[in-house]
Amino acid sequence: xxxxxxxxxxxxxxxxxxxxxxxxxxxxxxxxxxxxxxxxxxxxxxxxxxxxxxxxxxxxxxxxxxxxxxxxxxxxxxxxxxxxxxxxxxxxxxxxxxxxxxxxxxxxxxxxxxxxxxxxxxxxxxxxxxxxxxxxxxxxxxxxxxxxxxxxxxxxxxxxxxxxxxxxxxxxxxxxxxxxxxxxxxxxxxxxxxxxxxxxxxxxxxxxxxxxxxxxxxxxxxxxxx
Amino acid sequence: xxxxxxxxxxxxxxxxxxxxxxxxxxxxxxxxxxxxxxxxxxxxxxxxxxxxxxxxxxxxxxxxxxxxxxxxxxxxxxxxxxxxxxxxxxxxxxxxxxxxxxxxxxxxxxxxxxxxxxxxxxxxxxxxxxxxxxxxxxxxxxxxxxxxxxxxxxxxxxxxxxxxxxxxxxxxxxxxxxxxxxxxxxxxxxxxxxxxxxxxxxxxxxxxxxxxxxxxxxxxxxxxxxxxxxxxxxxxxxxxxxxxxxxxxxxxxxxxxxxxxxxxxxxxxxxxxxxxxxxxxxxxxxxxxxxxxxxxxxxxxxxxxxxxxxxxxxxxxxxxxxxxxxxxxxxxxxxxxxxxxxxxxxxxxxxxxxxxxxxxxxxxxxxxxxxxxxxxxxxxxxxxxxxxxxxxxxxxxxxxxxxxxxxxxxxxxxxxxxx
Numbered sequence: 231x232x233x234x235x236x237x238x239x240x241x242x243x244x245x246x247x248x249x250x251x252x253x254x255x256x257x258x259x260x261x262x263x264x265x266x267x268x269x270x271x272x273x274x275x276x277x278x279x280x281x282x283x284x285x286x287x288x289x290x291x292x293x294x295x296x297x298x299x300x301x302x303x304x305x306x307x308x309x310x311x312x313x314x315x316x317x318x319x320x321x322x323x324x325x326x327x328x329x330x331x332x333x334x335x336x337x338x339x340x341x342x343x344x345x346x347x348x349x350x351x352x353x354x355x356x357x358x359x360x361x362x363x364x365x366x367x368x369x370x371x372x373x374x375x376x377x378x379x380x381x382x383x384x385x386x387x388x389x390x391x392x393x394x395x396x397x398x399x400x401x402x403x404x405x406x407x408x409x410x411x412x413x414x415x416x417x418x419x420x421x422x423x424x425x426x427x428x429x430x431x432x433x434x435x436x437x438x439x440x441x442x443x444x445x446x447x448x449x450x451x452x453x454x455x456x
Numbered sequence: 457x458x459x460x461x462x463x464x465x466x467x468x469x470x471x472x473x474x475x476x477x478x479x480x481x482x483x484x485x486x487x488x489x490x491x492x493x494x495x496x497x498x499x500x501x502x503x504x505x506x507x508x509x510x511x512x513x514x515x516x517x518x519x520x521x522x523x524x525x526x527x528x529x530x531x532x533x534x535x536x537x538x539x540x541x542x543x544x545x546x547x548x549x550x551x552x553x554x555x556x557x558x559x560x561x562x563x564x565x566x567x568x569x570x571x572x573x574x575x576x577x578x579x580x581x582x583x584x585x586x587x588x589x590x591x592x593x594x595x596x597x598x599x600x601x602x603x604x605x606x607x608x609x610x611x612x613x614x615x616x617x618x619x620x621x622x623x624x625x626x627x628x629x630x631x632x633x634x635x636x637x638x639x640x641x642x643x644x645x646x647x648x649x650x651x652x653x654x655x656x657x658x659x660x661x662x663x664x665x666x667x668x669x670x671x672x673x674x675x676x677x678x679x680x681x682x683x684x685x686x687x688x689x690x691x692x693x694x695x696x697x698x699x700x701x702x703x704x705x706x707x708x709x710x711x712x713x714x715x716x717x718x719x720x721x722x723x724x725x726x727x728x729x730x731x732x733x734x735x736x737x738x739x740x741x742x743x744x745x746x747x748x749x750x751x752x753x754x755x756x757x758x759x760x761x762x763x764x765x766x767x768x769x770x771x772x773x774x775x776x777x778x779x780x781x782x783x784x785x786x787x788x789x790x791x792x793x794x795x796x797x798x799x800x801x802x803x804x805x806x807x808x809x810x811x812x813x814x815x816x817x818x819x820x821x822x823x824x825x826x827x828x829x830x831x832x833x834x835x836x837x838x839x840x841x842x843x844x845x846x847x848x849x850x851x852x853x854x855x856x857x858x859x860x861x862x863x864x865x866x867x868x869x870x871x872x873x874x875x
Contacts, residue, residue, distance in 0.1 A: 309776075312866075
């Protein structure tokens with residue numbers, strides 16, 4: 231489903247501070263699988279995830295999604311793919327303060343111009359599935375850590391993506407909430423979604439629902455020839 | 457199409473909620489912006505209206521005023537010269553005027569004393585007199601002589617010897633009313649007491665605030681002017697193309713006379729009002745400068761919170777153009793609200809409160825401040841100029857940093873670790 235060929239990512243190219251975050255990464259991620267990218271801080275996990283999720287472009291190499299080459303597409307096409315194909319769960323909930331949970335959840339769907347009543351219904355349904363529908367009208371700053379995380383998950387799902395990308399989702403959650411998060415991931419898998427997670431949390435990496443763990447170090451996949 | 461409309465609605469809704477979220481900052485911004493527009497619009501409305509008022513007032517002034525110059529100094533005009541002037545071909549009417557300034561030490565103010573046309577002439581206000589400037593209503597001036605009204609209207613009050621008709625400014629400053637007496641020190645030191653017979657119409661207060669109408673014989677008694685002299689002379693010339701010829705004939709026939717043609721008077725008045733206009737330009741420039749600083753500050757960048765928000769929006773699927781559109785609506789809402797509020801407040805300020813803020817600096821050149829309401833006069837050109845001076849630069853100033861922020865990679869939101 232997702233294929234990376236010789237992907238490289240260099241930051242600050244040509245400057246004294248030039249830094250190579252990914253070095254010739256080759257990877258194939260299958261459909262309806264839960265894949266974990268594991269590695270120490272600075273190993274290139276988040277960079278790889280952002281390239282897979284069309285949030286940034288590789289400096290060299292190719293990225294294919296469903297057989298279609300996407301790494302050379304202009305920004306607006308990438309945005310369209312990102313919006314329709316991927317749902318993002320960040321390390322921090324990254325909710326916008328000052329507006330309600332419901333508005334936050336509906337945000338990714340605004341550029342699509344879906345009728346308000348239908349969008350609202352969809353958002354309420356998503357909140358109900360994660361047991362936070364009572365908080366729909368609350369402002370996000372009133373939510374607990376777990377509620378904020380769940381709200382961000384509902385937001386990631388609002389456009390019915392086929393691939394869920396989660397960057398260190400349990401980094402700020404306690405054990406109970408982390409387990410709750412993994413139950414949600416299990417549900418996604420059951421629904422046929424593809425899940426890619428970066429984490430070095432054993433609770434995530436050692437979970438029985440994870441199909442594959444890819445170890446990254448110094449911008450390379452461990453076990454691959456340098 | 458429906459999806460596009462719905463998208464715009466969502467973006468506008470989100471923009472509104474963004475504005476409300478940062479209400480303290482945005483309210484401050486709006487207040488400052490409104491204040492600048494208010495100052496600019498007030499300056500503009502005031503300058504335009506006062507110039508228009510002046511041009512209407514001076515429209516009916518005599519074509520030529522003739523003064524006598526003695527050794528380079530203005531002197532009294534001999535009545536016998538009038539006959540010489542009347543004989544010049546092209547001259548329709550010649551009238552001597554009696555007027556002068558009187559300094560009132562008690563009030564510390566200068567009054568303008570004028571001996572009006574005879575009662576018979578004054579009773580026919582419809583007839584434009586060379587002695588009195590008339591205000592003509594531009595819209596009705598072609599409807600006949602009824603459209604003209606004298607610069608000073610004493611509403612039928614008879615001006616008898618021993619009485620005065622005074623401008624409203626004098627009535628206010630001296631706190632005197634009809635029927636009361638006002639003392640004057642004459643040229644020879646004697647005290648003359650005049651009864652106030654009435655006050656002038658407030659319609660023409662811009663020019664008649666400090667004006668006093670006095671009977672001819674009283675004027676002569678007060679200033680010590682013999683009956684064979686007048687202050688100056690007005691000459692009416694029917695054919696405008698002959699004005700310069702008549703003026704040169706006057707100089708030739710009466711070498712000690714100095715004809716001042718209306719255009720020169722208009723230029724003088726224009727420079728007075730332009731001086732005022734010039735003063736307004738100073739205010740105007742200061743306000744524009746304040747606006748530039750304010751816009752520059754806005755253009756210099758977005759807050760960290762705003763940048764983070766843009767990062768999140770892009771990460772969840774908003775395009776660069778959606779973000780720019782949102783910021784455009786934000787800028788447009790703030791600037792249009794400020795523009796409309798500022799313009800309405802300026803309109804009220806200039807035309808209903810008589811430019812309360814500018815009044816002490818701009819109206820009147822003694823301590824007699826005329827109390828008059830300017831005729832509301834605004835046109836599309838003024839509003840468009842103001843719009844391009846304020847709304848457009850502000851909107852552009854807000855778009856540039858947004859564009860810069862909106863083109864950053866959305867993965868910055870992913871790398872954000874602190875709230």
